[in-house]
Amino acid sequence: MRYFWHSCLVGMGLVGLVCQTTMTSLHAVEAAWIHHAWQTDDGLPNNDVVCLSQAADGAMMFATRGGLARLDGLRLGMIDLAPHGTSGLAVAGGFTTRDGCLWVIVNKVLVRFKKGEQDLALPLGDLRFDARVVAMVEDAEGVLWIGYENGPIFRVVNERLEQAPVEEGMGLSFASSLTMDNQGEMWAAGHKSLAKWRNGRFERVLEIPGDRPVICAAKQGGLWMGIGEKLFAYSTRDGLVELADLTGYSPGTRASSLYEDRTGRLWFGTFGYGLHCWEDGDFRRVNLPNQDVWWLSEDREGNVWVGTGGGGACRLRQRVLSMLNEPDAPVQQTARAFCEDQRGDVWVALQTGELFLRRDRRWKHLIAGLHWPGKLATSVTVGRNGDVWIATSEQSLVRWNGEVFETHGLPKKESPTRIRAMSVARDGKLWFGRGDAVVCGLPGQWTTYVIDNGGVEVQAIGHDQSDRVWAATQNGGLYRLEKGRMVFQRFAEMKGAGPVRVFLTTRDGAMWMGTARGGLARLKDGKVAMVNASHGLWSNAVSQLVLDQQGRLWGAGDRGIFAVSLSSLNAVADGRAVKVHASAYGRNEGVPSIQANNGYQPNAMAMASGRLWFASRSGIVMADPTLPGTNLIPPPVSIEGLRVNGREVPVQLSVALQPGVNTLRADLAAMSYVAPQSVTVWYRMDGVDDDWIDSGATRTATYGSLRPGHYQLRARATNNDGLSSRRDATLSLQVLPFFWQTLWFQLGLGGLFFLVTAVTAYRYSKLRTRRQTEAFKREADIQRERARIARDMHDQIGASLTQIALLAELADHEQSAGQAPKEQLRQLAETSREAVTHLDEIVWAVNPRHDNLSSLLEYVGQKAVQMFDAAGIRCRLELPDNVAERPLNADFRHHYFLMIQEAQNNAAKHSGASEITLSVQPKPHHLLSVLSDNGRGFDDHSIALDSLGNGLKNLTARAAALKGNCEIVSIPGTGTTITITLPWPKS
Numbered sequence: 001m002r003y004f005w006h007s008c009l010v011g012m013g014l015v016g017l018v019c020q021t022t023m024t025s026l027h028a029v030e031a032a033w034i035h036h037a038w039q040t041d042d043g044l045p046n047n048d049v050v051c052l053s054q055a056a057d058g059a060m061m062f063a064t065r066g067g068l069a070r071l072d073g074l075r076l077g078m079i080d081l082a083p084h085g086t087s088g089l090a091v092a093g094g095f096t097t098r099d100g101c102l103w104v105i106v107n108k109v110l111v112r113f114k115k116g117e118q119d120l121a122l123p124l125g126d127l128r129f130d131a132r133v134v135a136m137v138e139d140a141e142g143v144l145w146i147g148y149e150n151g152p153i154f155r156v157v158n159e160r161l162e163q164a165p166v167e168e169g170m171g172l173s174f175a176s177s178l179t180m181d182n183q184g185e186m187w188a189a190g191h192k193s194l195a196k197w198r199n200g201r202f203e204r205v206l207e208i209p210g211d212r213p214v215i216c217a218a219k220q221g222g223l224w225m226g227i228g229e230k231l232f233a234y235s236t237r238d239g240l241v242e243l244a245d246l247t248g249y250s251p252g253t254r255a256s257s258l259y260e261d262r263t264g265r266l267w268f269g270t271f272g273y274g275l276h277c278w279e280d281g282d283f284r285r286v287n288l289p290n291q292d293v294w295w296l297s298e299d300r301e302g303n304v305w306v307g308t309g310g311g312g313a314c315r316l317r318q319r320v321l322s323m324l325n326e327p328d329a330p331v332q333q334t335a336r337a338f339c340e341d342q343r344g345d346v347w348v349a350l351q352t353g354e355l356f357l358r359r360d361r362r363w364k365h366l367i368a369g370l371h372w373p374g375k376l377a378t379s380v381t382v383g384r385n386g387d388v389w390i391a392t393s394e395q396s397l398v399r400w401n402g403e404v405f406e407t408h409g410l411p412k413k414e415s416p417t418r419i420r421a422m423s424v425a426r427d428g429k430l431w432f433g434r435g436d437a438v439v440c441g442l443p444g445q446w447t448t449y450v451i452d453n454g455g456v457e458v459q460a461i462g463h464d465q466s467d468r469v470w471a472a473t474q475n476g477g478l479y480r481l482e483k484g485r486m487v488f489q490r491f492a493e494m495k496g497a498g499p500v501r502v503f504l505t506t507r508d509g510a511m512w513m514g515t516a517r518g519g520l521a522r523l524k525d526g527k528v529a530m531v532n533a534s535h536g537l538w539s540n541a542v543s544q545l546v547l548d549q550q551g552r553l554w555g556a557g558d559r560g561i562f563a564v565s566l567s568s569l570n571a572v573a574d575g576r577a578v579k580v581h582a583s584a585y586g587r588n589e590g591v592p593s594i595q596a597n598n599g600y601q602p603n604a605m606a607m608a609s610g611r612l613w614f615a616s617r618s619g620i621v622m623a624d625p626t627l628p629g630t631n632l633i634p635p636p637v638s639i640e641g642l643r644v645n646g647r648e649v650p651v652q653l654s655v656a657l658q659p660g661v662n663t664l665r666a667d668l669a670a671m672s673y674v675a676p677q678s679v680t681v682w683y684r685m686d687g688v689d690d691d692w693i694d695s696g697a698t699r700t701a702t703y704g705s706l707r708p709g710h711y712q713l714r715a716r717a718t719n720n721d722g723l724s725s726r727r728d729a730t731l732s733l734q735v736l737p738f739f740w741q742t743l744w745f746q747l748g749l750g751g752l753f754f755l756v757t758a759v760t761a762y763r764y765s766k767l768r769t770r771r772q773t774e775a776f777k778r779e780a781d782i783q784r785e786r787a788r789i790a791r792d793m794h795d796q797i798g799a800s801l802t803q804i805a806l807l808a809e810l811a812d813h814e815q816s817a818g819q820a821p822k823e824q825l826r827q828l829a830e831t832s833r834e835a836v837t838h839l840d841e842i843v844w845a846v847n848p849r850h851d852n853l854s855s856l857l858e859y860v861g862q863k864a865v866q867m868f869d870a871a872g873i874r875c876r877l878e879l880p881d882n883v884a885e886r887p888l889n890a891d892f893r894h895h896y897f898l899m900i901q902e903a904q905n906n907a908a909k910h911s912g913a914s915e916i917t918l919s920v921q922p923k924p925h926h927l928l929s930v931l932s933d934n935g936r937g938f939d940d941h942s943i944a945l946d947s948l949g950n951g952l953k954n955l956t957a958r959a960a961a962l963k964g965n966c967e968i969v970s971i972p973g974t975g976t977t978i979t980i981t982l983p984w985p986k987s
Helices: 002-012 566-574 743-816 822-846 853-871 890-911 950-961
Strands: 033-038 049-054 060-064 067-071 076-078 091-096 102-106 109-113 120-123 133-138 144-148 153-157 160-163 175-180 186-190 193-198 201-207 214-217 223-227 230-235 239-245 254-260 266-271 275-279 282-286 293-298 304-308 313-318 321-323 335-340 346-350 355-359 362-366 377-382 388-392 396-400 405-409 419-424 430-434 437-441 447-450 458-463 469-473 478-482 485-488 500-505 511-515 520-524 527-531 542-547 552-557 560-565 583-585 604-606 612-616 619-623 637-644 647-649 654-657 664-670 680-686 700-703 709-718 729-735 874-878 915-922 926-933 965-971 975-983
Touching: 049 133, 049 304, 060 102, 060 304, 067 091, 091 133, 120 160, 133 175, 144 175, 186 214, 214 254, 223 254, 254 293, 266 293, 335 604, 335 612, 346 377, 346 388, 377 419, 388 419, 430 458, 437 458, 437 469, 447 485, 469 500, 500 542, 511 542, 511 552, 520 566, 527 566, 542 604, 542 612, 552 566, 552 612, 560 566, 637 709, 637 729, 664 680, 664 709, 680 700, 743 822, 853 874, 853 890, 853 915, 890 915, 890 926, 890 950, 890 975, 950 965, 950 975
Parallel strands: 049 091, 049 293, 175 214, 335 377, 419 458, 458 500, 654 729, 874 915
Antiparallel strands: 033 313, 049 060, 060 067, 060 091, 067 076, 091 102, 102 109, 109 120, 133 144, 144 153, 153 160, 175 186, 186 193, 193 201, 214 223, 223 230, 230 239, 254 266, 266 275, 275 282, 293 304, 304 313, 321 619, 335 346, 346 355, 355 362, 377 388, 388 396, 396 405, 419 430, 430 437, 437 447, 458 469, 469 478, 478 485, 500 511, 511 520, 520 527, 542 552, 552 560, 560 583, 604 612, 612 619, 637 647, 637 664, 664 700, 680 709, 709 729, 915 926, 926 975, 965 975
């Protein structure tokens, strides 16, 4: 059997492929270079880019026929040159000198923009309308040189513009190209002439063939020259040497621009035939969106930039990823597993079960049953002795030992099972997952370890640093071989991470596991640590892992392919860092959406050449790991724009913001162009943020309301290889306060608050004291009222009752003596009536229902009428009809009533009047009462106060007690008038 398959391979020519030399070496069709173009759809003012340069801050400047544009790494915007009449007009050139000045050619005027200084405008004179700038160069002495195609050469010396002199007979407009060599010497080439700047003018050095030559400096010395479609090299030793010419060019093709980059590649731009790269003695064409190349330059990171006539500005860089696209290869097909044997042959098992072999970059489809003894291949791997093992769907293994295929049967199982994963241990034994079991050994010496998991298939097998075997099943089970049994392993840190898809052991003793939902799990010293998307990992679904020769870990998952350094992964796993920098690769490489295949193993590998292979659903992906990690230029970072409350604010070193900052948004920029999508810009507001914040894809810092005060916004960036910017970009902000937020206002408000508090406390204390005083007063009033009532009861009721008792005894005595007590009975009746009256007055005085003016006047009037009717004196009452509601306390009512009663008694007893008038008038601040009679009167001037009766004295005393006054006016023969004025009592 083994000899049959050997003869089949010989018949197919697979064994002798290495001896065949007649076939031409085949190369991948995909270009090694990819471009990214910025065009009008991206904000470029015009797709005709006549000049490119890098500004001092790292931004790329694009001079177009529609204006000057600036690219900050993410945003492309116009530069307003309106003060010079250039808004929207063609810009012929732009260049940034070492001192940071921007020089722009517009409207045949050279304009210098320098921060902090007035713009400098230097007219270029009478130039052709279509004159094309071919060079803008600054020499070692700071002189700016400007070259036009078939036009003059200008020099700017000490802010003065001058036209460069030339040797007699050459013509001032002889040149079509200008450059500075690696020695700092200036060269110009034009119509059949190569000239050098010396002795203050351009002097002819060499007569050259052709017209409109293009030159550039050669890194090794001398010049490169393009004439038409031909490439030349010039040196003082060898002169002009023709090297090569383009093939397949169309008539009229000629060189338009030359540039040698830092790696020694020469870029050859043409009119009409695109861009070509001269490397290793051969031209390779580079795809561009337009075939007219107008300008070539290189930025600080080594990216090559191309200005095209109609295709915009293009950035070139080498491809990191490429899809397998070799002749006869399984293009755009999903691979289950692949491996490279010791001879450099690559074996691929496809999702369809087909088997392919790649030898010396030639592919061959191995047909089942014809070229190899299997039917469907499910996995492939290579042993330590170089043998290739192929798992089949027929419960067998096929081994290729370098000469023949050998078929080896496996122990029988009740139901057919599939081999998804294979691995070789250090001792050379083959391990593979066979359904729900792990099998180990060599042909004829197989040992099976069954996993008790309900028949779920093993999809990954790994070996830790101690060469212990681990297995992962499709349902999320994780097992380790212990004492002849597969033992289930449970780690709390991996809860929710999903099934393990791949194992990878590193030299530091760690075993990394890629999971379906939890990112990466590191098992080291018996402990598990997780690194996932929250730490900066590109994806939480990791299906494939492989190490490159630089010590980076490459992974592939549902979101594509990424690379991350092991040191940063370990730093996060150890708790020494919180973030990793993962470089992602996918559509930015010009490849379709990449989703890694999973469920079979090995599905990723590092070839002996260093290139990496990944199995994706879109086909096999190859990566060149030598390209990442070479960007050693720290990315310049800046704060480009500021919007506060939706309004744009000019960005300066320090910005004062008006009161009421509700929203603030700052546009951040990182001038790195190798892989802009892998650049991370962080920001932090001192005094607001506790840690750095990832600005995300928009590169904006956003804040809500900011209180008045001083702030500092800082920004920093990491490039695609994780290198951080040298210094942070800073912006000092001062949010001005409203007047009520100022210190003086707050101090004043604090003082006012203190004063109000003190006054309030004082007034509260005073009020409390007053209330206490009033309470005491009320208590005293009550006690006084009680004493008055007791006194009245004693003086009036008591006296009356005593008199009644005496009269009753006297009447009884006279009756006993046989006499009729008529007089005593009369007096007894009168005294009783007086007692009743006194009692009524006392009850009226203490009744709270009568504590009002209306009740008082009604009662006083009633008593007056009763008194004067009994005395036979006519009484006139002048009382108000509508009495306003006014509360009066009992003390006031009592004293007032007694005063009126006393005045009435005096008038009834002593005036001899026939008519008495009582007038009461409530005033706003007092109560006015007037009692007048038409009696005999008396001379008030001749009668002293002491001679007045007790009644009138009581009147005056009671009025004084109520803080009022009593005025008595009497005229003999006319009558007496008593006026009582009492202020209203406090309620």
